Amino acid sequence: MDSDFGIPRELSPLQQLRSQYQPELPPCLQGTTVRVELGDGTTVSEASDSHIIARAFPHTLGQPLAHFLRETAKVSDAHIITQLPSIRVGIVFCGRQAPGGHNVIWGLYEALKVHNAKSTLLGFLGGSEGLFAQKTLEITDDILQTYKNQGGYDLLGRTKDQIRTTEQVNAALKACTDLKLDGLVIIGGVTSNTDAAHLAEFFAEAKCSTKVVGVPVTTNGDLKNQFVEANVGFDTICKVNSQLISNACTDALSAEKYYYFIRLMGRKHSHVALECTLQSHPNMVILGEEVAASKLTIFDISKQICDAVQARAGQDKNHGVILIPEGIIESIPEVYALLKEIHGLLREETGMRLFFLLLHPESDDSAQLSQIETEKLLAYLVETEMNKRLKEGTYKGKKFNAICHFFGYQARGSLPSKFDCDYAYVLGHICYHILAAGLNGYMATVTNLKSPVNKWKCGAAPITAMMTVKNWSQNAGSTSTSIGRPAIHPAMVDLKGKAYELLRQNAEKFLMEDLYRNPGPLQYDGPGADAKAVSLCVEDQDYMGRIKKLQEYLDQVRTIVKPGCSQDVLKAALSVMASVTDVLTTISSSSNGGQQTA
Amino acid sequence: MDSDFGIPRELSPLQQLRSQYQPELPPCLQGTTVRVELGDGTTVSEASDSHIIARAFPHTLGQPLAHFLRETAKVSDAHIITQLPSIRVGIVFCGRQAPGGHNVIWGLYEALKVHNAKSTLLGFLGGSEGLFAQKTLEITDDILQTYKNQGGYDLLGRTKDQIRTTEQVNAALKACTDLKLDGLVIIGGVTSNTDAAHLAEFFAEAKCSTKVVGVPVTTNGDLKNQFVEANVGFDTICKVNSQLISNACTDALSAEKYYYFIRLMGRKHSHVALECTLQSHPNMVILGEEVAASKLTIFDISKQICDAVQARAGQDKNHGVILIPEGIIESIPEVYALLKEIHGLLREETGMRLFFLLLHPESDDSAQLSQIETEKLLAYLVETEMNKRLKEGTYKGKKFNAICHFFGYQARGSLPSKFDCDYAYVLGHICYHILAAGLNGYMATVTNLKSPVNKWKCGAAPITAMMTVKNWSQNAGSTSTSIGRPAIHPAMVDLKGKAYELLRQNAEKFLMEDLYRNPGPLQYDGPGADAKAVSLCVEDQDYMGRIKKLQEYLDQVRTIVKPGCSQDVLKAALSVMASVTDVLTTISSSSNGGQQTA
Numbered sequence A, B: 001m002d003s004d005f006g007i008p009r010e011l012s013p014l015q016q017l018r019s020q021y022q023p024e025l026p027p028c029l030q031g032t033t034v035r036v037e038l039g040d041g042t043t044v045s046e047a048s049d050s051h052i053i054a055r056a057f058p059h060t061l062g063q064p065l066a067h068f069l070r071e072t073a074k075v076s077d078a079h080i081i082t083q084l085p086s087i088r089v090g091i092v093f094c095g096r097q098a099p100g101g102h103n104v105i106w107g108l109y110e111a112l113k114v115h116n117a118k119s120t121l122l123g124f125l126g127g128s129e130g131l132f133a134q135k136t137l138e139i140t141d142d143i144l145q146t147y148k149n150q151g152g153y154d155l156l157g158r159t160k161d162q163i164r165t166t167e168q169v170n171a172a173l174k175a176c177t178d179l180k181l182d183g184l185v186i187i188g189g190v191t192s193n194t195d196a197a198h199l200a201e202f203f204a205e206a207k208c209s210t211k212v213v214g215v216p217v218t219t220n221g222d223l224k225n226q227f228v229e230a231n232v233g234f235d236t237i238c239k240v241n242s243q244l245i246s247n248a249c250t251d252a253l254s255a256e257k258y259y260y261f262i263r264l265m266g267r268k269h270s271h272v273a274l275e276c277t278l279q280s281h282p283n284m285v286i287l288g289e290e291v292a293a294s295k296l297t298i299f300d301i302s303k304q305i306c307d308a309v310q311a312r313a314g315q316d317k318n319h320g321v322i323l324i325p326e327g328i329i330e331s332i333p334e335v336y337a338l339l340k341e342i343h344g345l346l347r348e349e350t351g352m353r354l355f356f357l358l359l360h361p362e363s364d365d366s367a368q369l370s371q372i373e374t375e376k377l378l379a380y381l382v383e384t385e386m387n388k389r390l391k392e393g394t395y396k397g398k399k400f401n402a403i404c405h406f407f408g409y410q411a412r413g414s415l416p417s418k419f420d421c422d423y424a425y426v427l428g429h430i431c432y433h434i435l436a437a438g439l440n441g442y443m444a445t446v447t448n449l450k451s452p453v454n455k456w457k458c459g460a461a462p463i464t465a466m467m468t469v470k471n472w473s474q475n476a477g478s479t480s481t482s483i484g485r486p487a488i489h490p491a492m493v494d495l496k497g498k499a500y501e502l503l504r505q506n507a508e509k510f511l512m513e514d515l516y517r518n519p520g521p522l523q524y525d526g527p528g529a530d531a532k533a534v535s536l537c538v539e540d541q542d543y544m545g546r547i548k549k550l551q552e553y554l555d556q557v558r559t560i561v562k563p564g565c566s567q568d569v570l571k572a573a574l575s576v577m578a579s580v581t582d583v584l585t586t587i588s589s590s591s592n593g594g595q596q597t598a
Helices: A013-019 A047-056 A077-083 A101-115 A127-133 A166-178 A190-205 A234-255 A271-280 A288-294 A298-313 A333-347 A374-392 A418-436 A498-513 A534-538 A543-560 A567-593 B013-019 B047-056 B077-083 B101-115 B127-133 B166-178 B190-205 B234-255 B271-280 B288-294 B298-313 B333-347 B374-392 B418-436 B498-513 B534-538 B543-560 B567-593
Strands: A034-041 A064-070 A088-093 A120-124 A136-138 A183-188 A211-216 A259-264 A320-325 A402-407 A442-447 A457-462 A471-473 A481-483 B034-041 B064-070 B088-093 B120-124 B136-138 B183-188 B211-216 B259-264 B320-325 B402-407 B442-447 B457-462 B471-473 B481-483
Touching: A034 A418, A034 A543, A064 A418, A064 A543, A088 A101, A088 A127, A088 A418, A101 A120, A101 A183, A101 A418, A120 A127, A127 A166, A166 A190, A183 A190, A183 A418, A190 A211, A211 A418, A234 A259, A234 A271, A234 A320, A234 A402, A234 A418, A234 B234, A259 A271, A259 A374, A271 A320, A271 A498, A271 A534, A298 A320, A298 A374, A298 A498, A320 A374, A374 A402, A402 B402, A418 A442, A418 A457, A442 A543, A457 A543, A498 A534, A543 A567, B034 B418, B034 B543, B064 B418, B064 B543, B088 B101, B088 B127, B088 B418, B101 B120, B101 B183, B101 B418, B120 B127, B127 B166, B166 B190, B183 B190, B183 B418, B190 B211, B211 B418, B234 B259, B234 B271, B234 B320, B234 B402, B234 B418, B259 B271, B259 B374, B271 B320, B271 B498, B271 B534, B298 B320, B298 B374, B298 B498, B320 B374, B374 B402, B418 B442, B418 B457, B442 B543, B457 B543, B498 B534, B543 B567
Parallel strands: A088 A120, A088 A183, A183 A211, A211 A442, A259 A320, A259 A402, B088 B120, B088 B183, B183 B211, B211 B442, B259 B320, B259 B402
Antiparallel strands: A034 A064, A064 A457, A120 A136, A442 A457, A471 A481, B034 B064, B064 B457, B120 B136, B442 B457, B471 B481
């Protein structure tokens, strides 16, 4: 009911306290003047995709990175503020709710009002549907009161995730024109940010003056690339799930008779499962990426688990905790084939039911993964095999007992962690600066996130620079392929990355030694309140910082080797730069040569 | 593996902080001297049961209540301590693990050592099995370090719940004799405390000098009676579940398209579901006690839910959260009949499987409720009915979508709340004083729990005074009944009590107005850290305090009307006391007359 949106909510004492929390801004965004520095034009990560992407994005491809820097202001603040025109901005929640989403709105609102009190922020009610139907709620201080630092998307609500069909993009264009919006901010994951990029291009083509900005908010943590280190919501989701996983571990260790099979949300890739494993040290996790890389069948996986159960029984351990990412099911070749078939059947509306499970097609047209009870399927297979081994005498331990759990929707509506509150609030501020700089088709970014807020670096990257193209084979065995639409594809867990390496180093110990670790319930005070995701902290990130550092080196060389410098300096510079260029050309072409489509 | 018990655990920063937390003692237990005051002999609550209970407990029935009071010590502390003999005590976890259990051990250990450093506390490893097999671990400061204020039962572990068969009680007797125990402390719920009472009687009969003490520790919250206000673990379980329920509510309100059907653990009765409802205000809860009282069939229940869904759709609300206590299934007449049948089949080991569910017989011989997916059954029935109504045109709302969750084992291993830490620690201390007072067959009790710790009243009640006898009809329609063994029966939710009244007053608003309240994750600092269960706070409790107050009045009358007092005073006293006695006799007999077996 629309009239429900934005109404004040009854807050519990803890919620009240949280609503008083004021996130800090990094130094570059403090004060009333922020300098934007545009870097070199961007490219796409796969050279082979560039012509396809270029064709789809004639206006918005190749735009430069933007860095927001502190102004060493020489003009009085008051003067600056009165110079800034008032602007009108719309904001919309797209896709699944993630803890922290409300703070993007709050941050953007604050930034708008600080720079011009007459600026307007309109929230679209009920997601993209509200955008198409021009249902808006003007954001005010009063409205924000009971939503600051709170979970859910209930301030504005959300419905469908898509802004994609001709009808939809036209409706969006009409809404932005009718409402005289200078900017449209889209809060969402890979799908919604892809839509944002296409919409930006469409607007540019249509000479619509509304600039489109994307914000990386998704609990799956799969909107990761050179420019984006983390997604709003992921930190909270992993902490809430880790708390529950740890509780199950403690329980397993106390009762000593159950194996818990716990399925975790997180869509196709296993970022959530990996992070939760690093936080709470369950006995085993099976990542979809490992399954795909090793082409494991469901029987291979269940055999792996059986062998683990048997090895543990040999040490008198008849309990354990095993994590199953929801996306694993898609990574198993034979199941993937089955899913495609089911999906086909669903399209024909045969109303087929599988295992008492109702499969609804999702808005992105893939079977709704969270409804497939993989944990039960695996527990059943393992139980059957263990009983067989027991009968045959190859297993001599106690009877295998499994209890299955699905940790799904109970984390998504959580109060956001401090990290997610801060990150979302800062991203909201950045959205303002992107719009103030007149940029279109950009995503707000913060890098160096593993450091404290006062070391965070704020910027914006063209969404097109994060895109790749996927080719789909029409039929198995057929050589004809169809070329996909350029899109941000969900990032896989990097099996060469440091987070995965950390898991591998400890996997055997986690499996056998019950090194269960309980981070406890999400705290807002005391130890753990400022903890960050393990996978965030172990990775060397700050790609944008390094790009910037490189530019500084190039500038220094240019300064040193100015016309008039000595022959020796010039000679040395030429020689060194020649080999540098050589090496980089070689590395660069070999990394492209490794691509399938190169 | 036994060698795993009591080993130091790796603690997270929050766990480390918690391990440093020192619970407070109520004034009556502070210092080294505690005075025990014995009140009047106790009776059983159902007069009609008394002769059966008397026959079963010739040695331990009718013992007085004990109150522990502060000694206005005149002797030096040191002197007192050296006077106390060293004692040997065994302690065992029985039944399902509850957060806080470890603190009973810690509290008892502290009390033992304060009074005589030579006293010994032996933990039995692996629950009652460890008791029978005499597997022990001597508790030391070092061992306790990483278990103070921590969840689970992993310090000692637990296996089966029973100490009941002749073989088992004989093994327990032998263990206590062999180990020269002065006391045996049993930590558990209704079943284990019933066993404790029978064991105490058996020991008394066998002239074994070991005194048996019970401690009310169970997440179900169903060990409630005049003497016991709350159980260790219930507070934590309800807070963890309320956090998750609230998250689901926020999620429902954000997506506006799902109904969450959430099943909660809690065994036969619905205390956990009631408390969680009062904490987080979901749209609907169906208590087993209501179902039983109104004799609702499963179709009545699903129709109630359908009507609610329809009414909400009339207000454009297509989302909601519905709590289903696990025990509800046993309260439904036709399902109960079915369960009895299944249970019979299981005994015959036909290995029957129902709905992909594996039903294992529980140690207390009832079907394992937590494995019956009532939430899915109800969601399915509601969906079918809503689709029918939609087709018939009697329902005009959106398509009904349900998502099912089971909040079970993920709460049980939680870090205990401050309340549970404090309560368990104090109960541990009380166990010592019960043993020091030479009492046998008592349960440690704390009353006035809703007040701060410095107002808590500590005591002990004979377990027999909490017992009732249930008669079971042999066959439907048959008049022959078998008389049950005297036992503490799980308390039902009192449909005349204040907690239920509070729910009824708000039920309509909760249903229609989405007054969702999010208590947030369990905090150890700041708002909410000292919150207590709503159902604890609304009830007028402190039965033992009131019994004590009554005795004070009687003593005052006796003092005023001493021989030698004036005729007028005596006359007035006689007249007043005659009517008081009349009134109480009438009330007392009518309340017994209301009993089935009277």
